[in-house]
Amino acid sequence: MEQLVQVSGLSKRFSNFTAVDDLSFTVNKGDVYGFLGQNGAGKSTTIRMLTSLIQPTSGTITVNGVQLAGNKKQVLKNIGAVIEKPDLYKYMSAYENLEVFAKLSGVPHGKQVLMNQLEIVGLANRASDVVKTFSQGMKQRLGIAIALVHNPPLVILDEPTNGLDPQGIADVRNLILSLSKTHQKTVIVSSHLLSEIEQVATRILIIDKGKKLVEGNAGELLDPNKILLAIDTQDGARTQALLQSSEWTNYLQPMRENTCVLQLPKYDVPKITTWLVQQGVQIYAITPKQTLEDYFLNITSGKQHVATYTN
Amino acid sequence: MWQLIQIELFKISKRPRTYISFVAITALIAAVQIGLKVDGASYVDFMMSTTSSIEVNGNVLNGYLICYIILQMLLVNIPLLITLIAADMISGEANMGTLRLLLTKPYARWEIVLAKFVAATFYTLALLVWLAILALFVSMWVFGTDDLFLFKSSYIVLIEKNDVFWRYCGAFAFAAVAMTTVAALGFLTSVFSDNSIGPIVTTMSIIVFLTILSTMNIPLYATIQPYLFVTHMNSWKEFFDQQVNENNEAIVGSIQNPGRIINSLWILGLHIVGFVGAAMYFFHKKDINS
Amino acid sequence: MMIRFIAIVCLLGIGELHAQDMTALVKKVKAKLDVVNDYTAEGVMKTDIVFIKAPISKIKVFYKKPNSFKLVKDGGISLLPKGGISVNMSTIIAADDYVALAAGDAVFEGTKVKLVKVIPTDENSNIVLTTLYIDEENLLIRKAVSTTKENGTYDMQLYFGKYAQLGLPDKVIFSFNTKDYKLPKGITLEFQDTKQQSDLDKLKNKKGKVEISYKNYVVNKGIDAAIFKN
Missing domain, CATH: 3.30.70 (Alpha-Beta Plaits)
Structure with a gap:
């Protein structure tokens, strides 16, 4: 398998605690890489380091063979990311938001292309409505459209189902599967809920207190x-x-x-x-x-509600 | 880079907050102009009553004087309006959460900071142009033009009609630099916060604090006053003072203290570079945890 | 009032002993001036007042007998000390109700002159006393020093050229005491006007002066009285 992302010895220390501790993992092209851990495990910090929002204390991140450190622009062209809730310019319409980020991504598309993007995420009929009238699920879908606007090979979604209703969660799940299968994207998706990850991920990484606990093929890890x-x-x-x-x-x-x-x-x-x-x-x-579920339940120590694993 | 600046300008143009300042300026200027149009004669009489020994003939309350009166009143308050936008440029995006999205785009952080600052400067300039249109051009149109008759604290300056307009050009250009300094300070404070209120209040507090410091007649502060940017923000008035020759004739086209203007521009310019440089440095180092 | 009373008493007293009535001379001067019914002139005005920074400005003056006088700055604002400056001799001696007394001879800038004290007898006159320096030979007033009720003392020097025949000066220098002028600071609209002490010191050594140089007199061509309104 061709490797798209390589993370090696990644650490982030804030003044009084270590958020990520010597984390290494690899994401192959075509993976839907489930990044699992309880709240505060270090998922968001890791994803923010992947997207250059936070500078690592040590370690390296390589995307498509290019190290992030020193090549930020080049690396970020390969990444589309939605970090936590995709808060958008609420005083602009969906179309204007998409247009702004298309330009920012260096791909000023024509109107038709942008409308097609909105069509993919099911927002074409709301293109000219200002974002402040949108539900959280619609914002999430628009956020994903924005992440995809420059057609990056790697899509990073940080807790994409947070705050969504069941329908919204199902929509996002279907969108992730479609990204992987129809659009051949590599997706890194983080969550604190196994139930969400297990339905979409091809590979899974579980972290706790900033350290890697388990990494492996989802099919194997979830094999009863x-x-x-x-x-x-x-x-x-x-x-x-x-x-x-x-x-x-x-x-x-x-x-x-x-x-x-x-x-x-x-x-x-x-x-x-x-x-x-x-x-x-x-x-x-x-x-x-x-099962993996038991294991995850154990490390989360009953702090989370974990959906029952069924196969 | 130009692309980034265009986007920032587009964002500013779409924000309702942007127009508060323009509306506020319009309302203030209209209030002054209407007041002086309706009751200007008694205002002039009141002013002239203080100089009962001087007989003044001519259109004293002309557009040029109206503009000067407006600038005196407004340039003290405009920093607040500029801060509303400048101090929100980064913190506002952090607050909305769009900063995360923005910073995952393929631009160096210094480019984003610089584009935002340039956009904030454009906004500042737009505000001043609007101010100039209303305070100067509308006043010229409504009240006509004539010599500019100014009461300074210790003397009267009479500037010939044909010698006034370029002084306003200079004054507005100077005000642009002074207000850009305010924008730069607001911009710097916005780097440190994830909400807009903090930087706006901080910026205004700094300006108020330094203004008080700059006017306190205490030797300790007197030594630092020449280096405070607020001390220099009113130097636009230097354009409206003229030199006299040995016969006490005002020299048309002259400025009493051009050196002061240049000195002030240097101090303000250095502050702008310092504030923006610091904003770039700290923003580059900043982890986006919000 | 008291000042004028004392002045009249003293002068009349002196007049009894030494002075002769100079009304005739004044009337002769007036008669010369009376040839001019009206005039307009262009000029240049320099305002040299301690607390005023004003440029040299072009002016126009209008005069119509007996005592209408107007000075208009050419499309601008003019500043003049209030009350004293009519800048025209005709207005000083236009009226008939005065007492003119000799006060000796003198030489003014190389010209022999008669000193004449003119005391208006009109109770309402603002001028208490005027001393005229009259060039008897040419019937020209070379200098006039007027003491007013409210505006202090003014000193007017007149220089004649090609309009001397008509008694119209080429240049008038109007001097006055500036120490009475005050600008209250509350009205200045200057929040942080720095004191420019050195400049002020430079200015302060001067006496208030307004200098008007005339040219292009247009005499007796008729003037619309409307000009003097307002």
């Missing part, structure tokens, strides 16, 4: 036949190193504190337990976490 296993051993680092150099490396997830995490088929659980014993690893506890 797979189990997440937290293995607590005497020497977590050694165990992790052993696993990395073995056939189990494909199942391995990033360590969480001193605990190794694997996602693997249920029938492999006895096999790995035996293997670890054979390697002389002192096992204190093996805790099964049946």
